[in-house]
Amino acid sequence: MRFGPVxxxxxxxxxxxxxxxxxxxxxxxxxxxxxxxxxxxRDAGIAKITVARLEPGDVVEDAAAxxxxxxxxxxxxxxxxxxxxxxxxxxxxxxxAPGIVELDADRIHALNRIDPSLTLxxxxxMTRVTPGMLVGTVKVISYxxxxxxxxxxxxxxxxxxxxxxxxxxxxxxxxxxxxxAPDKLTGKAREAVEGRLRTLGMTxxxxxxxxxxxxxxxxxxxxxxxxxxxxxxxxxxxxxxxxAPEAVRKAGGTVARFGMPVDPGNLLFIGRLKGRPVVGLPxxxxxxxxxxxxxxxxxLVCGLDVSGDDIAAMGVGGLLKExxxxxxxxxxx
Numbered sequence: 001m002r003f004g005p006v007x008x009x010x011x012x013x014x015x016x017x018x019x020x021x022x023x024x025x026x027x028x029x030x031x032x033x034x035x036x037x038x039x040x041x042r043d044a045g046i047a048k049i050t051v052a053r054l055e056p057g058d059v060v061e062d063a064a065a066x067x068x069x070x071x072x073x074x075x076x077x078x079x080x081x082x083x084x085x086x087x088x089x090x091x092x093x094x095x096x097a098p099g100i101v102e103l104d105a106d107r108i109h110a111l112n113r114i115d116p117s118l119t120l121x122x123x124x125x126m127t128r129v130t131p132g133m134l135v136g137t138v139k140v141i142s143y144x145x146x147x148x149x150x151x152x153x154x155x156x157x158x159x160x161x162x163x164x165x166x167x168x169x170x171x172x173x174x175x176x177x178x179x180x181a182p183d184k185l186t187g188k189a190r191e192a193v194e195g196r197l198r199t200l201g202m203t204x205x206x207x208x209x210x211x212x213x214x215x216x217x218x219x220x221x222x223x224x225x226x227x228x229x230x231x232x233x234x235x236x237x238x239x240x241x242x243x244a245p246e247a248v249r250k251a252g253g254t255v256a257r258f259g260m261p262v263d264p265g266n267l268l269f270i271g272r273l274k275g276r277p278v279v280g281l282p283x284x285x286x287x288x289x290x291x292x293x294x295x296x297x298x299x300l301v302c303g304l305d306v307s308g309d310d311i312a313a314m315g316v317g318g319l320l321k322e323x324x325x326x327x328x329x330x331x332x333x
Contacts, residue, residue: 001143005049008047011041011051012033015144017143018049023040027040030088033051052143058147059145059147061086061140062088064144065086068118069083070083071155072093072158073093079161080095089139090137091137092136092137094132095132096163100127100298101122101163102162103160115149120161121136122136166202168276168301170205170206171227171230171301172224172225173231173232174217174232175208175210175233176233178234181209185286189285189286206225206226214250217243218250221247232286252274255270256270260292261315262292264292268292
């Protein structure tokens with residue numbers, strides 16, 4: 001592509017680089033100048049304009065953006081992404097279902113290194129999304145791009161981004177209290193957990209309230225419904241062998257890990273019981289604010305295994321926003 005100023009009378013077929021007011025109307029940038037547009041500009045006394053001219057093999061911005069987006073998302077239905085109509089060299093990728101963003105970072109880095117005019121910006125990997133949410137945007141920076149560069153980008157970017165949908169659609173929740181009776185806090189805790197599940201398109205299908213004691217909690221877990229079991233205790237779990245982890249074991253389950261390098265959310269534990277995931281929620285899950293349990297829960301309900309290494313890797317970026325109701329703030333004023 002050639003770019004620069006030319007006499008207006010020589011601009012036929014070129015792409016206008018900057019919007020111009022002429023003849024009482026605006027000729028928008030990106031307009032392919034036909035004879036009428038050239039005449040309007042000339043009659044307005046505009047002797048020189050800046051234009052872009054395509055060279056053999058060049059692909060105009062909208063066609064290039066559409067081609068790159070189609071390579072990235074070869075099956076929009078299966079990938080749970082909707083591609084917008086190309087405009088000004090941009091195609092947006094919007095989620096069509098709740099889930100988490102899966103992408104091939106190496107492919108996307110490679111794509112963004114091929115030509116500065118070919119770009120893809122995305123959400124961070126494993127970000128939770130809801131229908132309609134912008135997941136990525138393809139932008140062709142210039143008015144056209146070399147066909148060879150576009151072809152290379154399409155090849156390297158093939159199927160590099162998708163939304164992994166929610167696979168587990170129901171959850172059961174056990175809340176503990178000192179006497180096994182509901183109180184104000186249990187009601188608020190239920191609302192917060194239910195709100196989290198709702199954003200994932202899930203249903204809270206079963207809720208039990210048990211005394212904060214190993215045997216009662218184990219009995220509640222043994223009959224709890226739902227594709228995933230959640231536990232939120234009145235007293236924070238302080239050890240791998242504290243009340244809630246021991247209750248999971250007593251009910252016949254296993255506990256894989258206690259503790260995570262995400263704050264808020266440090267006091268989480270995960271395990272399995274009767275073939276389904278178990279998440280021991282940290283106390284901060286009583287608030288709707290983002291915490292480490294969200295990252296674990298989102299992956300689990302989307303059908304991903306969450307290992308100890310996965311949780312350990314959450315520490316980079318795991319220092320989340322301080323919450324004002326925190327009983328022990330990280331920093332004191």
